[in-house]
Amino acid sequence: MEKKRKDVVKIKVFDFDNTIYHGESSVDFAFYMLRHNKRILLFLPSLFWNAAMYKLCLASKETLEKRINDAIKFIVRDKNELLSLTDSFWQRNHRKLDRRMLRRITSEDIIITAGPFFLIDAIKHRLNTKNLICSEIDWQKLEISYFNFGDNKVRRYREHFGDKPIDCFYTDSYNDRSMMDISDRVFIVKDGRIRSIK
Numbered sequence: 001m002e003k004k005r006k007d008v009v010k011i012k013v014f015d016f017d018n019t020i021y022h023g024e025s026s027v028d029f030a031f032y033m034l035r036h037n038k039r040i041l042l043f044l045p046s047l048f049w050n051a052a053m054y055k056l057c058l059a060s061k062e063t064l065e066k067r068i069n070d071a072i073k074f075i076v077r078d079k080n081e082l083l084s085l086t087d088s089f090w091q092r093n094h095r096k097l098d099r100r101m102l103r104r105i106t107s108e109d110i111i112i113t114a115g116p117f118f119l120i121d122a123i124k125h126r127l128n129t130k131n132l133i134c135s136e137i138d139w140q141k142l143e144i145s146y147f148n149f150g151d152n153k154v155r156r157y158r159e160h161f162g163d164k165p166i167d168c169f170y171t172d173s174y175n176d177r178s179m180m181d182i183s184d185r186v187f188i189v190k191d192g193r194i195r196s197i198k
Contacts, residue, residue: 010167013157013179014105016113016120018172019189020127022096026115032089036081068144079139086122094126098192101170105129112157112179114149133157154178170194 017024105111105128113120117134124130133156138145148156153176169176169183172190180186186198 010165010184012104012106012109012168012170013166013183014101014109014111014169015171015173015176015179015189016111016115019170020098020101020105020111022098022192025093025096025119028093028096029086029089029119032093033085036085068147083118083122086119090123094123097123097126100192101189102126102128104170110157110161112148112153114147114153116144131160133160150175151178154182157182 014020017026107129108131109129110131110133111120111127111129112133114135117132117136120127120132120134124132133148133153135144135148136146137143146152146156157179166179166183168185168187169179170187170189171179172188174180180198183198185196188195188197
């Protein structure tokens with residue numbers, strides 16, 4: 001029988017929204033932006049509806065991506081202003097990070113999320129790891145260049161970490177089925193409670 005390699009370090013992978021962060025960080029950020037950018041009001045109903053449909057597995061990621069891109073092109077006029085708002089947003093909202101989940105994260109572990117990189121990167125000093133896999137925005141075109149949803153999470157994970165085995169995967173959503181399939185153990189996080197499903 002072939003012996004397992006002892007030098008292979010298994011890691012933990014964490015979803016962000018409703019797992020490490022209590023709520024949907026992008027939604028909270030959209031509401032925060034309202035104080036400075038009323039244009040977002042025109043898109044909030046459509047964005048929330050499509051996000052909810054996707055969470056319920058009733059809408060495709062392509063539909064959600066189109067709605068988000070439409071919103072970005074209309075709302076974002078100044079990248080620097082947006083990044084400045086991101087910093088002030090986290091000064092107020094870092095309290096929504098779950099301390100118990102953060103204690104589970106080491107520097108070797110990975111956070112993988114559909115949230116935009118600029119938003120999650122701004123809080124990385126509180127996350128115990130710099131290994132972030134997020135949606136990416138092309139600032140020149142003002143659109144999503146990589147939407148880190150569904151199967152795309154596995155694709156981007158493989159690009160960065162190859163076949164590195166995942167010991168535990170923590171998420172709030174069955175939309176992460178693809179990540180569940182490549183993880184040895186899976187935990188669903190709901191309201192701060194953790195339940196093993198694999």
